[in-house]
Amino acid sequence: MADKKFYITTPIFYPNAKLHLGHAYTTTLSDILARYHRLMGEKTYFLTGSDENTQKMVEAARKEGKEPLVFLDEIVSKFSSLFKELDISYDQFIRTTDQKAHWPGAQKLWGKLADSGDIYKKGYEGLYCVGHEAFITEKDLVDGKCPDHGTVPEFLKEENYFFKLSKYTEPIKAKILSGELEICPQSRRNEILALLEEGLEDVSFSRPRKADWPQGLGVPVPGDNSQVMYVWCDALANYITALGYANEGDLYKTFWPANVQVLGKDILRFHAAIWPAMLISAGVPLPKALLVHGFITSGGKKMSKTLGNVIDPEELLAEYGTDAVRYFLARHISPFEDGDITREAFKDAYNADLANGLGNLVARIMKLAEDNLERGARPEPEEFPHEYTDALKKFEVNKAADVIWERIKLLDQQITDTAPFKVIKTNPEEGKELILALTQELYGIGRMLNPFMPTTSKIIKEAIVNNKKPGNLFVRKE
Numbered sequence: 001m002a003d004k005k006f007y008i009t010t011p012i013f014y015p016n017a018k019l020h021l022g023h024a025y026t027t028t029l030s031d032i033l034a035r036y037h038r039l040m041g042e043k044t045y046f047l048t049g050s051d052e053n054t055q056k057m058v059e060a061a062r063k064e065g066k067e068p069l070v071f072l073d074e075i076v077s078k079f080s081s082l083f084k085e086l087d088i089s090y091d092q093f094i095r096t097t098d099q100k101a102h103w104p105g106a107q108k109l110w111g112k113l114a115d116s117g118d119i120y121k122k123g124y125e126g127l128y129c130v131g132h133e134a135f136i137t138e139k140d141l142v143d144g145k146c147p148d149h150g151t152v153p154e155f156l157k158e159e160n161y162f163f164k165l166s167k168y169t170e171p172i173k174a175k176i177l178s179g180e181l182e183i184c185p186q187s188r189r190n191e192i193l194a195l196l197e198e199g200l201e202d203v204s205f206s207r208p209r210k211a212d213w214p215q216g217l218g219v220p221v222p223g224d225n226s227q228v229m230y231v232w233c234d235a236l237a238n239y240i241t242a243l244g245y246a247n248e249g250d251l252y253k254t255f256w257p258a259n260v261q262v263l264g265k266d267i268l269r270f271h272a273a274i275w276p277a278m279l280i281s282a283g284v285p286l287p288k289a290l291l292v293h294g295f296i297t298s299g300g301k302k303m304s305k306t307l308g309n310v311i312d313p314e315e316l317l318a319e320y321g322t323d324a325v326r327y328f329l330a331r332h333i334s335p336f337e338d339g340d341i342t343r344e345a346f347k348d349a350y351n352a353d354l355a356n357g358l359g360n361l362v363a364r365i366m367k368l369a370e371d372n373l374e375r376g377a378r379p380e381p382e383e384f385p386h387e388y389t390d391a392l393k394k395f396e397v398n399k400a401a402d403v404i405w406e407r408i409k410l411l412d413q414q415i416t417d418t419a420p421f422k423v424i425k426t427n428p429e430e431g432k433e434l435i436l437a438l439t440q441e442l443y444g445i446g447r448m449l450n451p452f453m454p455t456t457s458k459i460i461k462e463a464i465v466n467n468k469k470p471g472n473l474f475v476r477k478e
C-alpha cells in the first residue's frame with residue numbers, strides 16, 4: 001500500500017475576482033479526497049492554482065485602476081488565505097504566470113503538438129466572449145449577448161495558430177468507451193459522448209500578443225513571439241507543468257497520470273475533449289478519471305452577483321468555523337448534482353448535526369471518560385467500515401459522511417440504552433467497560449472524520465489518547 005500513489009487536481013481559478021462558495025466547493029471536495037488517500041497511506045500529491053493569462057483579469061484590474069500584475073498578486077494572495085482558512089492541504093499552488101514552473105512545460109507541450117503536425121496557422125474571424133475566455137458563435141447569443149455573462153462578445157479578425165482537435169474525435173471516444181478515461185458521473189460521460197458523436201472542430205490555440213498586456217502575461221508561442229498561447233491551451237497544461245513535465249523529473253514520473261481531476265460541469269468540454277486530445281497528440285498518458293461536479297445554487301438559483309444571492313465563504317467561515325463549512329459542503333451537497341445552499345439550511349444543519357449531534361456526543365462521552373477512566377486509555381485503531389471506504393473510492397463524499405453520522409446516531413443511542421452513568425454506581429467494573437467501549441467507538445468516528453473535519457478529528461483523538469479536554473466543539477446558533 002505504501003508505494004501506491006494518488007495525484008489529484010482542482011481547476012485553476014480565474015483571478016479576476018474573489019473566490020465564492022462554488023470555488024470553495026471544488027477545492028474542499030478535492031481536499032477531502034486528497035486527505036482520505038493520505039490517510040490510507042498512499043503517496044499523495046494535491047495540486048491547485050490560478051489561471052492568470054487572461055483578458056478577464058486585465059479588464060478587472062483596469063476597472064480598479066491597477067496594474068494587472070499588481071492586481072493579480074493581490075487577488076492570488078486572497079486565494080491562498082481562503083484556502084488556508086478552509087484547511088486545504090494542497091502540495092503545490094501553480095500560477096500560470098510563473099515563468100519557471102509553468103512556461104517551459106507549456107512550451108514543450110506546444111512543441112509536441114507541433115511535432116505531431118497538429119498545429120497550423122489560419123486566419124480567424126469570429127466572436128470571443130471574455131467571460132468564458134472562449135470563442136462563441138452567433139447561435140449561442142441571445143439578443144446579441146452571451147446568455148451566461150450578459151455581455152456583447154468581441155468581434156475578432158486575426159491570424160491564429162489552430163490545433164487539429166477534429167483529428168481526435170474517434171481516439172477520445174475510444175478511450176472513454178474502453179474506460180481508460182473514466183468520466184464520473186455517468187450523465188456527464190453521456191454528455192461528452194453525445195458531443196463526440198457530433199464530431200469536434202479544430203480550435204484556435206493562440207492569440208496575437210495584445211499591446212495592452214504587460215510583459216510576463218501570456219505564454220509566448222515557441223518560435224513566434226508575436227503570438228501568445230490561447231489561455232485554455234496554457235491553462236490545461238498546468239496539470240503536468242506543475243509536476244515538472246519540462247524535464248520529466250521525479251515528481252512527474254511518480255505522479256502523472258493523475259488519478260482524478262476535479263472540475264465543474266461548466267468546463268467539461270475543455271477537460272474531456274481538448275485536454276485528452278492534447279495529451280494524445282503529445283504522446284502523454286491520459287488522466288485516469290474526471291470527477292465532474294454540479295453548481296452550487298442558492299435558493300434554487302445559480303449563485304450570482306446580479307441576483308444578490310452570493311454567499312461569501314469568508315462570512316460563513318467567520319461565523320461557523322472551518323470544519324463546519326467543510327462539513328456542510330461535504331455532506332449536504334452531492335458531488336454529482338447541483339446543490340443548494342441557503343443561510344437557513346446551513347444554520348439548521350449546523351445545529352442539528354454538529355451542535356446537537358457530533359458536539360453533544362463528544363461532550364457526553366468525554367465527560368464519562370474523564371470522570372471514570374484511568375488516564376491514558378488508548379483504544380486500538382479499528383478498520384474503516386467498507387461502506388465508508390467504498391463511498392470514497394467512488395468519490396461519493398456525501399455518502400461517506402452519511403456513514404459517519406449514522407454511527408454518531410447509533411452511539412448516542414448506545415449511551416441511552418446501556419446507561420453507563422447508572423451502571424458505574426452499582427457495578428464500577430462493568431460501567432468502566434461500557435465507557436471504554438464508547439470511547440473506542442468515538443475514536444473510530446474521529447478517524448473517519450479526518451478527511452472531512454481535520455481539526456475536530458484531531459481534537460477527538462487528543463481527548464481520547466492524551467486526555468486533552470475537547471472543550472465545547474460546536475456552540476448552538478440561535
Ligand code: ME8
Binds near residue numbers: 012014235264303
Ligand atoms: O473555469 N458551483 O475558472 P473559474 C460550483 N480557469 N462550482 C463552481 C461554481 C459554482 N457556482 N462556480 C465555479 C475556470 N465553480 C478556468 C479553469 S482549469 C485548467 C481552468 C468551480 O474560476 C467549478 O469547478 O471560473 C469551476 O470549474 C471552477 O470553480 C473554476 O472556475
